[in-house]
Amino acid sequence: MWCDCSAEDSLLAAMRQTIAVRDSGLFDYPLVDDNFKVRDVANEIISGLTSEDAFYIVDIGSIITKFELWKKHLPRVEPFYAVKCNETDCVLQLMATLGVGFDCASKGEIQKVKEFGVSADRIIYANPCKSNSHLKAAAGAGVDLMTFDNDAELYKIKQVYPSARLVVRIRADADEAQCPLGIKFGADIQVVPHLLAVAANLGLNVVGVSFHVGSGCSDLAAFPRAIEASRAIFDLASQMGFNFSLLDIGGGFPGGERSSAAFSQMASLIRLSLDEHFPEGSGVRLISEPGRFFVTSAFTLVTCIIGKRQAKLESVKVNVDDGGDDNRGEDHPGNMYYVNDGVYGSFNCILFDHQVVTAKLLHDYDEGTKLYQSSVWGPTCDSLDCILPKVTLPSLEIGDWVMWPDMGAYTVSAASTFNGFPKSVLHPVIPRSFRAMLKSCEDETDEIPVCSPRLRTLSSSCGLSLDMDLDDGKLSSVMDNIAYIFPFEISIDV
Numbered sequence: 001m002w003c004d005c006s007a008e009d010s011l012l013a014a015m016r017q018t019i020a021v022r023d024s025g026l027f028d029y030p031l032v033d034d035n036f037k038v039r040d041v042a043n044e045i046i047s048g049l050t051s052e053d054a055f056y057i058v059d060i061g062s063i064i065t066k067f068e069l070w071k072k073h074l075p076r077v078e079p080f081y082a083v084k085c086n087e088t089d090c091v092l093q094l095m096a097t098l099g100v101g102f103d104c105a106s107k108g109e110i111q112k113v114k115e116f117g118v119s120a121d122r123i124i125y126a127n128p129c130k131s132n133s134h135l136k137a138a139a140g141a142g143v144d145l146m147t148f149d150n151d152a153e154l155y156k157i158k159q160v161y162p163s164a165r166l167v168v169r170i171r172a173d174a175d176e177a178q179c180p181l182g183i184k185f186g187a188d189i190q191v192v193p194h195l196l197a198v199a200a201n202l203g204l205n206v207v208g209v210s211f212h213v214g215s216g217c218s219d220l221a222a223f224p225r226a227i228e229a230s231r232a233i234f235d236l237a238s239q240m241g242f243n244f245s246l247l248d249i250g251g252g253f254p255g256g257e258r259s260s261a262a263f264s265q266m267a268s269l270i271r272l273s274l275d276e277h278f279p280e281g282s283g284v285r286l287i288s289e290p291g292r293f294f295v296t297s298a299f300t301l302v303t304c305i306i307g308k309r310q311a312k313l314e315s316v317k318v319n320v321d322d323g324g325d326d327n328r329g330e331d332h333p334g335n336m337y338y339v340n341d342g343v344y345g346s347f348n349c350i351l352f353d354h355q356v357v358t359a360k361l362l363h364d365y366d367e368g369t370k371l372y373q374s375s376v377w378g379p380t381c382d383s384l385d386c387i388l389p390k391v392t393l394p395s396l397e398i399g400d401w402v403m404w405p406d407m408g409a410y411t412v413s414a415a416s417t418f419n420g421f422p423k424s425v426l427h428p429v430i431p432r433s434f435r436a437m438l439k440s441c442e443d444e445t446d447e448i449p450v451c452s453p454r455l456r457t458l459s460s461s462c463g464l465s466l467d468m469d470l471d472d473g474k475l476s477s478v479m480d481n482i483a484y485i486f487p488f489e490i491s492i493d494v
């Protein structure tokens with residue numbers, strides 16, 4: 001559905017109030033210029049701080065740009081955002097507004113997503129191993145689409161949620177991935193006939209295939225291999241009396257600030273493979289589970305140096321801007337810097353997600369500034385709390401600030417308050433053009449994708465008119481979301 005709406009100031013004010021009550025705030029974020037610099041926003045935030053606590057700058061426009069990029073390069077594939085990647089309210093509310101689906105792994109994630117007005121048909125319970133209590137919660141929430149990869153799970157589902165629609169997850173490991181997943185999840189291809197036979201004997205409804213090549217995949221051939229294997233499973237299932245109608249191609253897409261070209265290349269190969277094995281008109285619904293793709297580049301962490309200690313390291317005679325060289329200087333005490341977030345907080349991504357983080361100084365330094373071998377540490381009392389064991393930096397002082405880009409994936413979602421240190425707070429900002437797109441300009445047509453294909457008009461009791469492309473299957477979901485945002489009586493004209 002594509003939405004074109006115009007509204008009066010009173011309606012927008014009511015929308016803002018409603019969303020603010022739900023701690024969503026899409027219309028209340030500070031505005032920035034479209035070409036804003038993160039450094040400038042960071043300096044403005046720091047100028048208003050009463051303490052040196054670390055914080056995130058969240059670029060809402062970056063997520064919307066990624067959504068547009070997805071629709072451009074994979075138009076047939078519906079994204080179901082992987083909640084585990086980043087479950088902050090600002091991200092989930094934006095995803096709900098954009099109309100994407102959600103990949104949930106627990107009853108807690110399902111409950112949180114539904115709090116944003118997301119209907120059950122926009123959720124896939126994509127955890128192949130589920131506890132009985134979580135299955136019961138999914139049934140209570142009406143979330144019936146879920147994955148499995150073993151026969152024990154089938155017997156469990158038969159007992160707890162026999163009406164569920166099931167998707168068999170197959171193992172499809174990439175040769176290179178940041179986080180390989182096949183060691184834990186995914187049925188080997190040769191086991192699938194047995195699983196389908198068990199499902200048939202139990203009278204369970206298996207509707208499709210899913211796979212995950214691995215998070216942060218860099219193997220371009222992984223997706224085409226997995227899609228071809230899925231086609232073989234579809235054909236086998238048909239012979240066994242099943243009528244498969246869903247293919248879930250999982251996640252693994254890059255999401256860094258400079259990853260657009262890599263994603264475009266990956267998407268091109270996926271399109272070709274899908275067109276060959278699951279062509280348009282085949283009746284197969286295509287979905288995916290991107291997480292880091294959407295949020296990685298949208299989050300920049302800003303930390304303060306809270307401590308400094310000298311250690312026996314080497315100075316390096318290089319300029320800040322020339323990328324460095326191997327000309328070592330005389331022995332000189334190097335520097336150990338302590339910042340106010342670490343591996344027990346946002347930088348858990350180093351341990352859990354195998355992330356390589358990059359430090360950028362908030363303030364520029366003159367060309368010719370001497371650099372020193374340094375290390376950067378988190379604030380806790382654990383020696384494991386090392387962010388960068390070896391990095392070249394100028395001589396910094398307590399109170400200086402360091403920026404860390406590409407920190408949106410698997411950071412805030414697993415951060416703890418170990419040792420009593422608080423989690424870094426979020427400061428979402430939204431570029432002007434994206435704010436205008438989300439709430440619509442009076443004299444412009446702004447397209448916000450949600451679904452398709454029939455035009456209906458939704459009218460509110462206060463005079464708002466929304467023209468939407470809307471199919472019957474998504475009508476209930478859309479009405480739930482409209483009612484969630486607009487506290488007015490809604491009627492439908494077909």
